Amino acid sequence: LMGAGSLIVVINLLGGWWFIRRFILKPVAALNAASDELASGKLDSRVPTHGEDELASLGNSFNQMAESLQRHTLELEESHAFLQALVDAxxxxxxxxxxxxxxxxxxxxxxxxxxxxxxxxxxxxxxxxxxxxxxxxxxxxxxxxxxxxxxxxxxxxxxxxxxxxxxxxxxxxxxxxxxxxxxxxxxxxxxxxxxxxxSQQVRFTHEQRLSELGRLAAGVAHEIYNPLSSMKLALHSLLQSVDREGQSEEVSDYLSVVEQEMDQCINITDRLLRLSAAPMEQKELVDMEEVVDDTLTLLKWDAEQSGIELVRDFPDQPLRVIASGSEMRMLTLNLVQNAFHAMPDGGRLTITGKLTGHEVVLTFTDSGVGIPEDELPYIFMPFFSRRADGVSGTGLGLAISRTIVENCGGVLSASSTQGQGSCFTVVIPEADPEVPGL
Incomplete structure (x- = not known):
C-alpha cells in the first residue's frame, strides 16, 4: 500500500509539473519574452495563443495591445516625417x-x-x-x-x-x-x-533690378542701333557715289569722318546690348581683356568729366575664363564705378590683368580716399555703403560682385590704405587650355 501510494504521489507530482509547465510556465515565458522584445523596440512581436483559458485570453489582449501600439507608433512616425518634410519644403x-x-x-x-x-x-x-x-x-x-x-x-x-x-x-x-x-x-x-x-535676398532683388535695367538698356540700344545701321548703309552708298562722280576730296573726307563716328556709335550700342544681356544658363568662354575694354569705353566720358585717368595693363596672351559674359561685364562695371566713387576729386584708376599659374588675376587700383581699417571687413556685406562722394548708395554693388566671382569658383578681395587708395583683386580659374576649341 505504501509503495502504491508513493507511486500515485509521484505520478500526481509529475502530472502536475507537466500541467503547470505546459499550460502556465510556457505561456508566461512566451508572454515575458514577447514583452521584452516589445520593450526593446520590436513592435511586431506577438504571443502564440492556444485554447480559451485565462492565459490565452491574456495573450490575445497582449497581441491586441502590441498591434495597437505598432499602429499608433507608425502613425506617429508618419506624422513626424510629414512635419519634417513640411518644414524642409x-x-x-x-x-x-x-x-x-x-x-x-x-x-x-x-x-x-x-x-x-x-x-x-x-x-x-x-x-x-x-x-x-x-x-x-x-x-x-x-x-x-x-x-x-x-x-x-x-x-x-x-x-x-x-x-x-x-x-x-x-x-x-x-x-x-x-x-x-x-x-x-x-x-x-x-x-x-x-x-x-x-545674401540670397539681395541677389534676387538685384537680379530683378538688373533685369528691368537690362530690358530698358536693350530697348534704347535697339532704338539707336537700328537707325544707325540704316544711316550707315545710306552713307556708304553716298560715299561710293561721290567717289564715282569725282566730287571734291573735301566732301569725301567729311563723309568718311561721319562714317567713322557712326561706326563708333554702333560699336558703343553693341557693347551696351552685350552688357544688358541676361546671364546665360550655360557658361561661355569670356575674354576678360575684351570685357574690360568694353566697360571702359562706356565709362570713358564719365571718367573725363570726373577728372579720372584710366590706365590698363594686360599681357599679350589672352585672359580667358568660363563664365557669363554679361555677369563679367557687370562685375567690371561695379568695380570701376566703385573706384570712381572713391575719387570725387579725380585721380587714377589702373586695371591690370595677368595670368598666375592657372588663374586669371585682375586688379583694380585707385588713388582715392581709401577705406578705414575698421570698415574694411564689412564692405562686402549687403546694404553697407560708405561712398566718398557724399551720395547715399545701396550697398549692393560689392556684395553682388563677390557673389558673381564666387559663382565662377573665384575669390574677390580688397586691401586699402586710408588716404592713398584701394585695390580690389579678382581671381578666377583660367579656362582649361586642354579643352578642344579653347
Missing part, C-alpha cells in the same frame, strides 16, 4: 528652440545655411550651431530671440551674423515667435524662428 531656415536653448526641430535649409549635417543639428544648442559658442550668446552684445521672448512673449525680428563651421559668416534676418504647447500636463513656451539668408 520651406525655402527659409526654420528651427524650434526650447527654454534651455535646445533645437527640437530644424529644416534642411537651416542645416545648409550653417553647413551642418541634418542628423547632427536636432538636439544641439542653438548658440553652438549658429554662433559657434560654448555658452549662450551675451545679451549685452546680441539680441537673443529666446531671451527676448522669455521676457515678453511677442514676435520680433532681428539681424544676426551666423557662423559656419569654417568660420565664415552669414548675414540672416530672423523672425521669431512664441509657440505654446502642453508637455507633461504643463504649458511651456517654445521659440519658432524663420531664418532668411540676406
Amino acid at each position: 520651406i525655402p527659409d531656415g526654420v528651427r524650434i528652440i526650447d527654454d534651455d536653448y535646445n533645437m527640437l526641430l530644424v529644416n534642411r535649409t537651416f542645416c545648409e545655411q550653417v553647413q551642418w549635417p541634418d542628423e547632427a543639428c536636432s538636439g544641439e544648442k542653438c548658440y553652438r550651431v549658429a554662433h559657434n559658442l560654448d555658452s549662450p550668446c551675451p545679451v549685452d552684445l546680441l539680441t537673443c530671440p529666446v531671451e527676448e521672448i522669455r521676457k515678453d512673449p511677442k514676435p520680433l525680428k532681428v539681424i544676426h551674423h551666423h557662423c559656419h563651421e569654417g568660420e565664415d559668416t552669414l548675414d540672416v534676418e530672423i523672425y521669431a515667435a512664441p509657440m505654446r504647447i502642453m508637455r507633461g500636463g504643463q504649458e511651456i513656451t517654445l521659440v519658432v524662428e524663420s531664418i532668411r539668408d540676406l
